[in-house]
Amino acid sequence: MPLFCHKSCRNEATVPPRISYAVFCRRLSLALLVSTCALSPALAQTPAAPCGGDVASFLQGVKSEAISLGVPAEAADKALAGAQIDQKVLSRDRAQGVFRQTFLEFSQRTVSQARLDIGRKKLQDLSGVFSRAEKEFGVAPGVIAAFWAMETDFGAVQGDFNTRNALVTLAHDCRRPELFRPQLLALTQMVQHGDLDPQTNTGAWAGEIGQVQMLPKDIIAHGIDGDGDGHVNVKTSAPDAILTAASFIKSLGFRAGEPWIQEVELPENLPWEKSGLGNEIPASEWFKLGVKPRDGKTEFGSLPAALVLPQGRKGPAFLTYPNFAIYLEWNKSFIYTTSAAYFATRLSGAPTYLKGNPEPGLDVDQMKALQAKLDAKSHDVGEIDGILGSGTRRAVQREQQRLGMPADGWPTLALLNAL
Known part of the structure; x- marks a missing residue:
């Protein structure tokens, strides 16, 4: 899949990279609200830390903070020794792309027959693990397997950025240190537990790790040793990744036995x-x-x-x-x-959806023109960017209703012309 933009992301059409930075935004936003369950109580109360400046001094500050939060000095040293700023991470952070595919285009590309075949075989081969996930956390196997597929193609594509360096880079950078420094501190805990080798562990450029692309704080909070080896390794162990994902999904409020x-x-x-x-x-x-x-x-x-x-x-x-x-x-x-x-x-057994015969949508220039007209009518569409986001959808629906058109929220040339 192509590289997409993260979802800091007021716009619903902004979609993650396959190695999903979008999940980073959601999970970090969530972490700011519920971080007390993510790490030790002391770490959850960590104040915003300094950023920028001399890298060696920055790393010494991170080490001192980790030690004050209960991470042994030896583990903190191991986690941070040799850490470097990765310019590719900064470039990726500042040059995120977006895509403008429709639901039919995107879903047909991601929910492919090959992925369905692999997913069904995974569900069969790991039926015991998925059954445990459903029994203990109430999460349907298909829900976990679908995220597993969409995030990393069942673990095949997990990212090739050094995780430690990525988090050091983004925590040192002063754009969002309050988001990334806690993740770097959580990484030192993973090193302390023997669950991550800071020299060799790779993942997404924004610090996500493993087969379902989870951030260090989420792994600390929800990690499950599914294969019984004494460690939580969401990168190489499918049972660990599946059960950890199930625990996390339950924490988001999934209700057992109900549809989605x-x-x-x-x-x-x-x-x-x-x-x-x-x-x-x-x-x-x-x-x-x-x-x-x-x-x-x-x-x-x-x-x-x-x-x-x-x-x-x-x-x-x-x-x-x-x-x-x-x-x-x-x-x-x-x-x-x-x-x-x-x-x-x-x-979970449902048939292929009915495609129907949707009315043609708008191209980028037409969408920008529509957004400009909606903005002129005092609708909050955010940036005029040619992307069908949630604000634009709501505005479209209101104008369709005002004009006596079927108010289904889908922008068409007929609506543009009517405005």
């Missing part, structure tokens, strides 16, 4: 203005309006559900349930999250 997304077929006429994330009503109310689950299952009708239309009312359609929230915690990109959730349903 369900493909549906739509009647010709619906109150389209009720569609979209944030417009949840009981699923039973959607069923009464003529929305029909393709799998025929209606037993979760009491759960709140949103009708999501990634490419408007004429394209694929889904109901999203409370468990879909964990996807939005994993990655704020609507296209990524919907694709990952759909992937998980495929691995």
Whole structure:
């Protein structure tokens, strides 16, 4: 897959690299809120640390801080000895790309038949591990396997940046030291536990590690020794990676035994203005309006559900349930999250979605023109960048409704011309 932009990322169309820096943003944002469960209590209370300046002095400061938080001096020395600033990390951080694929384009590329075949074999070969994950954490095997596939192709592509150097570089850089320095300190704990070799461990350029691309603080908080070797090695041990991911997903609020997304077929006429994330009503109310689950299952009708239309009312359609929230915690990109959730349903036995016949969307220049018009009407679309983000979707839906058009949130040339 191509390199995509991280999701610091006000824009839902901003999608991660395969070695997902987007997950970094989400997890670090989460860590700022719940960091007390990520490391020792002392480390969770660490104040913002200095950045920049002489690298040797910076590293000495990190070492001293790690020691004050309970990391033995020997482990801190081992973790930081020979650390270097990696200019490639800084270049990647400052030159992140974005993609403008539609849901159909992105999902068909990521949820490929080859990945489905491999995923189903992994589920079979590691059935005991996945069963344990579901029993202990309540997370469906398909959910874990889909993230495993989308993040690293089941561990095949984990990144080739030295993890220690990447975190040193980004913690030393003064753009976001409050985000990265705690991750560097957590890395010293991983070294202390014997779970990471700082000289040889590689991963994503933003410091994510392993087969499901987790940050050091998340590994410390949720790491599970799945293979019984006394260590948590999410890079080389599939059982460790699977169970650690399950623990983390549960911490995001996954509810055992409930769906996350369900493909549906739509009647010709619906109150389209009720569609979209944030417009949840009981699923039973959607069923009464003529929305029909393709799998025929209606037993979760009491759960709140949103009708999501990634490419408007004429394209694929889904109901999203409370468990879909964990996807939005994993990655704020609507296209990524919907694709990952759909992937998980495929691995759980669902059929290929109905593509429908979506109306053609807008090219970049047309989208910018639309955003300019929406901005002129006082809609908050953020930067006029030609990307269909959440703010633009909401504005499109409001203008469609005002103009008497089906308010499905999908921007078309007809809407642009009407404005």
